[in-house]
Amino acid sequence: MKLLITVLCFLFFNIAFADKTSIVLGIVPLYSASETLEIWGPVAVYAENEDLKIIIRTERSTQDFESGLMSGKYDAAFMTGEQYQKALLRYRAIAVPSDRTMRGTVITHKNSGINSIKDLNNKYIAFASPDEYVSSSMTQEILKNNDIIFKPVYLNSVSSVVIGIKKQLYPAGSVLEGFYESEEDLKAVFTTEESASYVVGVSKRVNNETEEYLKKILTNLHKNKKTAETMKKLHLSSFILPEK
Template identity: 35%
Template sequence: MKKLALVALIVGLPLQAQENVLTFGIVPQQSAITLAKNWGPILQHLSEETGYKIVFRTAKDIPEFEQRVLKGEYDIAYMNPYHYTVFHQKPGYEAFAKQKDKLIRGIVITKSDSPIQDLKDLDGETLVFPSPAAFAASVVPRSSLQAMGITFTPQYVSSHDSVYINVAKDFFPAGGGIERTLNNTDPAVRSQLKVLWRTPGYTPHAFATHPALPPDVSAKIAEAMLALNDDSEGQALLGRIKFKGIEPAQDSDWDDVRALNITLLDKYLTP
């Protein structure tokens, strides 16, 4: 029962409204338990620095996360580049930071002992991806394969970790992911996989605040997050999520993603 209560809490079931409590939503690229383990100490530190109780939130899968962001359930959110371009329009999330000196690249992974040596070897296969709108792990690899004339059937699972497990267990010959989550996954799974191909690089995930969050609160959160760069304690916390640093960001930083003219989530923008 206690474990069920913990899972319910971290996937984002509503808490009773409390003064000085802020929700921080993390895109579910990995399991909720793994995300809580890696992000929890960071949010605890931010709570101590800002005076706000910053509560970890995620969702059971990426489509549910999209719904939660659309409804404005997170005061602060860490979302993929494409999600940001959509949810900046509605409900109006505003980016304030991103991973420092980083471009996000999708990867296509296979088993280490797989005979597959080239993307063309995937023609006619069923490939596994986290979700339709997972930007670097799904949208970019799928569009790249299609542009190369490679036909495939996409199969969607709940997270990046699920992709890696499915390929490691030979359920699918290949799948999409990103370097950071591959490096963060279970070492027993990681050791069975190799990177077959990398996509071009794009502006990485956005840290963004909900438009209803007062500007002074947003500024305080941004200041505390950027201060993680300044000492060994902050650097150690960032190391938990495989970040070398965080840097300020503005909305126009994601214009490279907008230039791709992705329309998968336009349904969220219609009245």
């Protein structure tokens, strides 16, 4: 009888205090690491339940983040559309923004004297990363097609580019649409064509039950007061399910 009670107690405490399933959510570094954790922290809190917890992870640079994607480092990831295309073998899309496209914009300080793409010739231009497609690759292609000679400076995050231009540390910088419009001292020089927006994908090792739960969480973020602030800082209205 004592043995039976001991076994039952052991089972009870192991079930009651069993570790939750951890989902590592990788975030493309649009902001600094501290800003990213602050922005996405409410999502982790909102998503946590008795069986699951979300761990937010970001990287110092886009290159490091993409290496993490390719190696399957994350259970789920918030990435750009271009990054998702690279990671198709490892991730499947579970949510996309209702704002389905985004554009890159080269910005400058209003007092810089730069008013057109020609004024960027022989200037330093700040970028988040050489590997970011919309605000780096597309922008640089436009500059080269217009015979603009420029000197790229890479700052690891889009928010760092905005800060650098605002402080006039660089003559111009390339950012994603939505990141600079609230800054009165900044103006656009030119904007790229539209490209695919972000994708939230899950690793193929994530089970169907967890995947469906994450879909429900993501598509309701805009309805919760705290996570609605996350969406606002990401310059997104809401997430919807991707088309099949």
